[in-house]
Amino acid sequence: MGKVSIARIILIGLGLVPVAANTQGYESGDSTWRMPNQGGTLPAVVEYPNATGRIRILNTDGPVRTEGHAFFTALGTNGRACVSCHQPADGMGLSVDSIRRQWQRYGAADPLFAAIDGSNCPSLRQQEAASHSLLLNKGLFRVFLPWPPRGADGSVIKAEFDIEVVKDPAGCNLDPEYGLYSRQPMISVYRRPRPVANIKYLTELPHGVPPHEAFFYNDKSLLPRDPETGQFVSLQLMSDGRGISLRNQARDAAATHLQVAQPLTEAQLQQIVAFERQVYAAQSYDHVGGDLTGPGAPPGLGPEALRDGAPARLGNNPVNRIFGSFAMWLAAANDPTLPVAQREFRASVARGAEIFYARRFLIADVGAYNDKGLGNPFNRSCGSGCHNTLLMGMDLAPGFMDLGLNNWPWANVQTDLPLFRVSCHPDAVPQSYLGRVIYTHDPGRALITGKCRDVGATMTQQSRALVARAPYFVNGSSADLREMVDFYDRRFNIGYTEQEKQDLVNFMRTL
Numbered sequence: 001m002g003k004v005s006i007a008r009i010i011l012i013g014l015g016l017v018p019v020a021a022n023t024q025g026y027e028s029g030d031s032t033w034r035m036p037n038q039g040g041t042l043p044a045v046v047e048y049p050n051a052t053g054r055i056r057i058l059n060t061d062g063p064v065r066t067e068g069h070a071f072f073t074a075l076g077t078n079g080r081a082c083v084s085c086h087q088p089a090d091g092m093g094l095s096v097d098s099i100r101r102q103w104q105r106y107g108a109a110d111p112l113f114a115a116i117d118g119s120n121c122p123s124l125r126q127q128e129a130a131s132h133s134l135l136l137n138k139g140l141f142r143v144f145l146p147w148p149p150r151g152a153d154g155s156v157i158k159a160e161f162d163i164e165v166v167k168d169p170a171g172c173n174l175d176p177e178y179g180l181y182s183r184q185p186m187i188s189v190y191r192r193p194r195p196v197a198n199i200k201y202l203t204e205l206p207h208g209v210p211p212h213e214a215f216f217y218n219d220k221s222l223l224p225r226d227p228e229t230g231q232f233v234s235l236q237l238m239s240d241g242r243g244i245s246l247r248n249q250a251r252d253a254a255a256t257h258l259q260v261a262q263p264l265t266e267a268q269l270q271q272i273v274a275f276e277r278q279v280y281a282a283q284s285y286d287h288v289g290g291d292l293t294g295p296g297a298p299p300g301l302g303p304e305a306l307r308d309g310a311p312a313r314l315g316n317n318p319v320n321r322i323f324g325s326f327a328m329w330l331a332a333a334n335d336p337t338l339p340v341a342q343r344e345f346r347a348s349v350a351r352g353a354e355i356f357y358a359r360r361f362l363i364a365d366v367g368a369y370n371d372k373g374l375g376n377p378f379n380r381s382c383g384s385g386c387h388n389t390l391l392m393g394m395d396l397a398p399g400f401m402d403l404g405l406n407n408w409p410w411a412n413v414q415t416d417l418p419l420f421r422v423s424c425h426p427d428a429v430p431q432s433y434l435g436r437v438i439y440t441h442d443p444g445r446a447l448i449t450g451k452c453r454d455v456g457a458t459m460t461q462q463s464r465a466l467v468a469r470a471p472y473f474v475n476g477s478s479a480d481l482r483e484m485v486d487f488y489d490r491r492f493n494i495g496y497t498e499q500e501k502q503d504l505v506n507f508m509r510t511l
């Protein structure tokens, strides 16, 4: 090995150069972090190692030259690019492991930790880890929204409730400059990035299978229109739906996360949206289960299945089964040619897929869900209840709901998050199960609509590339897949057996 390649390996170790693509166009290496302005190429097909195997990123338009590309370039004043928080190795999201690694390497000098939203509050001493505790512990960025809410055109929306800060451990909601009682009142909540991949499934308007199709199309009244095109939009972008369209979302992301001085140019917007529309992400290899794609693998796994799949279809039925068939892996249980551990793992994944699709439990007291004429409780499975989008597993209907992640009493009390008291006006339609006085860590959709019944409601997100981007849920409250399963088990008194929990975890780690 010559001097040049040794130097290169050292640089790779520091994350300073892109990892070499070998002749097949696959990347491998010990550092997979992409810095803004790093240059080089994101190959058409590239794999990255993670805790349980490998994730594969697929660019259907071919290799992406990242030099000068708007998604990969620091366009604003803080040194960040879109890719800073939407890393290919992390399934186009961002894992807390990556965040901690960047802190260990560069501390507050890494633009990821920019004061604006990469710290608990910009007014804190930025050199100290404690000032970035929500990001370092749970992967949470500060999302700051004006109070009272503003419409798309900037006009003030009259909120149906008053909001007070009860606890402010992160220090921003009572901050004299950035807080709720400052000259420009802001509410700071703390949220996980959502992946920028498999986007056609998020932006396409729902298609069902009869008779559900009629249901979706009849109720377009639930959907807002894109002010630029006048068309209905899916409302699937961002946990509170404020994204509206990819173009609108990108402008907003550039203004807040990147702190751009000038709005994005038309060329930059088009380049960002074109990139987002062609990138697919899914787990492709499991250390125990082996190849997740190719001959003999379940057809719904891997990014190629997402590229080829039909977007915005209901997957809660035998015609379209959420993540496709896993029958071949049930059969694997009896295949003597496979190592025992692999056999057992594959059978467990297949059982997990079936539990997700079919194992019912009583879904109760979910605001903006059980009250929609479904009945309370409503007897459904993960897939037939809420995670019903074919191949993606978010809710196909534009359904914000209060699962209990942020509203008391369901939320695991998060002592590091702000706590608000929401008091709804007497004439407001109350939150169905919590009434007119609600304690919450994040009012969610209500910060956009100003509606009492939306307090704490968030939009489900896609369930792909999960291993690459822990922790989970909008507020990062589940450190790993097992904690996520345990949350549901507690919340709905499901009573999963130990085996069922393990099967669900194994299944989700293949997505």
Ligand code: HEC
Binding pocket: 071, 080, 081, 082, 083, 084, 085, 086, 117, 118, 141, 143, 191, 192, 193, 194, 195, 196, 202, 236, 237, 238, 239, 240, 243, 246, 249, 250, 251, 253, 254, 257, 258, 272, 461, 462
């Ligand atoms: C500092 C970190 C950070 C940076 C930089 C960043 N994002 Fe994000 N992104 C987030 C967070 C956090 C969310 C979720 C916010 C929420 O739910 O309210 C998100 C959500 C998104 C979503 C919605 C995905 C979904 O499933 O709902 C898209 C699309 C997106 N970002 C695109 C971009 C683009 C384009 C850029 C560059 C202009 C960018 N992001 C820069 C943190 C970041």
